[in-house]
Amino acid sequence: MDTIKAIEEQQIKExxxxxxxxDTAKVYFKIVEGATERVQVFExxxxxxxxxxxxxxxxxxxxSNGVGVERIFPLHSPRVERIEVVRRGRVRRxxxxxxxxxxxxxxxxxxxxxxxxx
Amino acid sequence: xxxxxxxxxxxxxxxxxxxKLIPVTVIKIEDNIVxxxxxxxxxxxxxxxxxxxxxxxxxxxxxxxGQYKDICEPKRYMVEFRDYDKEVKTGDALTVKEFADTxxxxxxxxxxxxxxxxxMKRWGFQGGRKTHGSKFHRDIGGTAMSSTPARTFPGHHMxxxxxxxxxxxQNLRVVKVDEELKVIMVKGAIPGPAxxxxxxxxxxxxx
Numbered sequence: 001m002d003t004i005k006a007i008e009e010q011q012i013k014e015x016x017x018x019x020x021x022x023d024t025a026k027v028y029f030k031i032v033e034g035a036t037e038r039v040q041v042f043e044x045x046x047x048x049x050x051x052x053x054x055x056x057x058x059x060x061x062x063x064s065n066g067v068g069v070e071r072i073f074p075l076h077s078p079r080v081e082r083i084e085v086v087r088r089g090r091v092r093r094x095x096x097x098x099x100x101x102x103x104x105x106x107x108x109x110x111x112x113x114x115x116x117x118x
Numbered sequence: 119x120x121x122x123x124x125x126x127x128x129x130x131x132x133x134x135x136x137x138k139l140i141p142v143t144v145i146k147i148e149d150n151i152v153x154x155x156x157x158x159x160x161x162x163x164x165x166x167x168x169x170x171x172x173x174x175x176x177x178x179x180x181x182x183x184g185q186y187k188d189i190c191e192p193k194r195y196m197v198e199f200r201d202y203d204k205e206v207k208t209g210d211a212l213t214v215k216e217f218a219d220t221x222x223x224x225x226x227x228x229x230x231x232x233x234x235x236x237x238m239k240r241w242g243f244q245g246g247r248k249t250h251g252s253k254f255h256r257d258i259g260g261t262a263m264s265s266t267p268a269r270t271f272p273g274h275h276m277x278x279x280x281x282x283x284x285x286x287x288q289n290l291r292v293v294k295v296d297e298e299l300k301v302i303m304v305k306g307a308i309p310g311p312a313x314x315x316x317x318x319x320x321x322x323x324x325x
Contacts, residue, residue, distance in 0.1 A: 074139065080137075
């Protein structure tokens with residue numbers, strides 16, 4: 001088992017951006033088209049994080065032209081160049097699948113405002 | 119034919135250059151010690167005999183220990199490889215490095231035991247409906263014809279013991295050879311439970 005852990009650890013990214021469920025994030029995703037390579041940005045709300053060591057993934061949801069679009073990104077994939085958290089969200093559950101059934105204002109996540117320690 | 123004795127460690131996934139996750143089986147290859155050879159003049163064929171994986175001394179009897187005398191400590195596995203690619207002499211230690219520029223390998227192992235299995239599991243028979251009044255579920259069905267020949271032909275597929283067979287999986291792509299961890303990673307699954315001994319050979323049908 002230790003050998004497998006060692007192999008997986010080699011590929012786990014160090015200092016990845018800290019992400020939480022409910023955050024609005026920009027994912028800079030590398031796309032290879034034949035010989036050329038470009039970076040595409042996918043911005044949306046993180047509605048789920050699935051742990052699993054090297055297989056850790058997160059789900060980003062956005063509304064594109066009125067249609068809900070969800071993408072699953074492997075966190076440690078070399079094609080996920082970087083993640084930028086635009087806005088922290090205040091949420092009370094680990095999976096925000098209920099957002100799929102909501103429209104308009106109800107489909108929003110309130111911003112997390114941290115109180116200063118007195 | 120280049121081959122080495124290894125141990126199945128288990129499966130995991132690795133990212134390739136394009137960021138694709140590839141399922142791999144990790145095979146640990148400890149030092150393979152050359153224990154001897156077979157020659158055309160003496161045996162009528164050429165081969166190399168390799169031994170690998172250390173074993174506790176109290177598990178080895180004198181007859182087995184004698185074969186390792188003056189070469190190395192007794193090993194758990196001893197395998198003969200016909201027409202070995204490399205020039206080797208007794209006492210040499212072969213490592214996973216031998217597979218450094220090999221693209222495809224064949225892996226032989228002993229499959230997991232399935233016990234006494236029915237026709238559906240063992241031979242892929244269709245079986246019948248589970249519901250709607252069906253009284254034919256997982257049976258094997260007819261096994262022969264009528265009054266001619268009035269018997270079941272030998273070798274007919276039926277229920278019986280399944281697994282613990284010698285199984286070879288061919289043309290597995292070598293994803294990575296790690297000399298530091300002494301492992302070779304191949305794409306896909308290989309027979310047998312984790313920690314079991316496997317034989318890794320250069321692919322016969324694919325280069």
